[in-house]
Amino acid sequence: MPLWTDAHNHLQDPRLGDAAPVVAAMKAAGVARCIVNATREADWDAVETLSLAHPDFVAPAFGIHPWHAHTATPGWQDRLAGLLEKHPQASIGECGLDQWVSTPPLEIQRPVFIDQLRLGREMDRAVTIHCLKAWGELFEIFKEDPPPPRFLMHSFGGSIEIARRLIPLGAYFSFSGYFLQPRKSAVIEVFRQLPQDRILLETDAPDMLPPPEIISHPLPENHNHPANLAAIGEALAGSLGMSGEALAELTRGNAERCFFP
Known part of the structure; x- marks a missing residue:
């Protein structure tokens, strides 16, 4: 059985319910490890608890998502740094920029994102970046506040031209099952052109649900189960002309x- 790594999910999300059976289903499906991303200070404790309960399976990522930048409280940077010091395997995420939403505005998102980039550089931690309809702003920020040497553009739906600007900076790119929708075929074409040593795989569970025929573990209300990762990986492997085993090994190493360099 191929062994897969989920580069980005939200296992702490209440929509997934009790984590224990979810983790058991993931392992049974061939998921060997996952990066569990916080979205706000309020779920840092939950992510930490999961990582302590499943130390060889859950790698924590602590951060503040752009949608929740307005919830950051005074001193959050020091608390985040403390968590990173406590957990040497932890990364920073999910953070970034989003102009698909109007609230909070970029003026609030920007400084929260920049502070997380700075922590990533100072502490040599990977950063998981969410960027939606804000590529120009992202590159403007990178001029003054570059990313750390390793960072993940999660659920990457940008063009190959954008990817080629990001690759020299240290970018990796993760593919989520939602992009297996026929109308998202351009995303698969981009992944065909990416350097293979920069491709990762993710579920973004409980979001980014794949097409019905790819869903191996259905959940109510169209929530995405992270155990769908194996089926997503097999489908992407076919689109890339690879075996599932080869893609699992490739993305696990990446x-x-x-x-964890």
């Missing part, structure tokens, strides 16, 4: 280099 995740190790990105998050």
Whole structure:
């Protein structure tokens, strides 16, 4: 059985319910490890608890998502640094920029994102970046506040031209099952052109649900089960002209280099 790494999910999300049966299903499906991303200070404790309960399976990522930048409280940077010091395998995420939403505005998102980039550089931790309809702003920020040497553009739906600007900076790119929708075929074409040593795989569970025929572990209300990763990986492997085993090995090694060098 191929052994897969989920480069980005939200296992702490209440929509997934009790984590224990979810983790058991993931392992049974061939998921060997996952990066569990916080989205706000309020779920840092939950992510930490999961990583302590499943130390060889859950690698924590602590951060503040752009949608929640307005919830950051005074001193959050020091608390984040403390968690990173406590957990040597931890990365920073999920953070970034989003102009698909109007609230909070970029003026609030920007400084929260920049502070997380700075922590990543100072502490040599990978950063997982969410960027939606804000590529120009992202590159403007990178001029003054570059990313750390390793960072993940999660659920990457940008163009190959954008990817080629990011690759020299240290970017990795993760593919999520939602992009297996027929109308998202351009994303698969981009992944065909990416350097193979920069490709990762993710579920973004409980979001980014793949097409119905790819769903191996259905959940109510169209939530995405992270055990769908294996089926997503097999489908992407076919689109890339690879075996599932080869893609699992490739993306597992890439995740190790990105998050655990």
